[in-house]
Amino acid sequence: MSSMLPGDKNNHKPQLPEPFRDIIKTMNDFFTDKPMRGFLQSIDEFFKQPFPIGTGFQVETVETGKEYIVSAELPGIKKEQIQLNITGNYLTISVENQELETEENDLTRVYHRKYVRQQASRTIALPQAINEKSIKASYRDGLLQIRIPQEKGRVIDIEE
Template identity: 35%
Template sequence: MVTALIPFNRKRNDLMNTGFDDFQNMLDDFFAEGWPLRRSLAGDTFKIDLQDNEKEYIVEAELPGVAKGDINLSLEEGRLQISVKKDEVKEEKEKNYIHRERKFSSMTRNVFLADAASDDIKAKLTDGVLTITVPKAVKQEQSKLIEIE
């Protein structure tokens, strides 16, 4: 007998699948907190796009619902790190009860940019999209002509 842990709301891939599991998963998805389907920082990582131009790199990160103060950016030895830490507290007071929810999510993405310059990096957050412009370092000529005396 083989036993396995099956995460909540995951389809089982065994020979005894009767189709009822699909129905249960559909119900779980319907009544989940994120309905209609939307991305959550708790269960997903943010997506990034990277463009390599001649003089700079342009990194775009999708961060819907994230405030500028929740984002940390750093560049160390060519590694651009984008970190998001989001702390949400929700409090509702109705009738004779108090309802509180707390959520904390943290994610980090790293992108290696071999010839990134640490000067003049610009970042802008607009409509949930963080755009980071990283200039490329000017490559110094590796070869040198040696004059003979």
């Protein structure tokens, strides 16, 4: 059954028995031939994209004692594409991208035009209502920072 000959001194690597060699060859062919190879390459391409906008974005909230600092990483996004919305104690960060993609082929006279719209948003809940007049937001080098001052509530004395 084995293809390894006892007198073969040139063969340094032991050969697998024939049934296993055929199974491994079949598995190897399965993953390297189309359509599976194309499918695996498309999965690789999907994970190479650093920031697919439809999947959300990284947001971090830090409490300093005086203010809340909300930071969002938005690489490649323009300031005009960002919208901040406040409702009660909720802060919503929305990002929207609209593009017109055009393909033209003068040889075949085929013109293809499509509008692409991508949108992502994150909502952050804070423990107190937000005073929209005291918020400061800045956007520089793909990093959005929102500073929300912590407001002191009124202390109520309890009677005996």
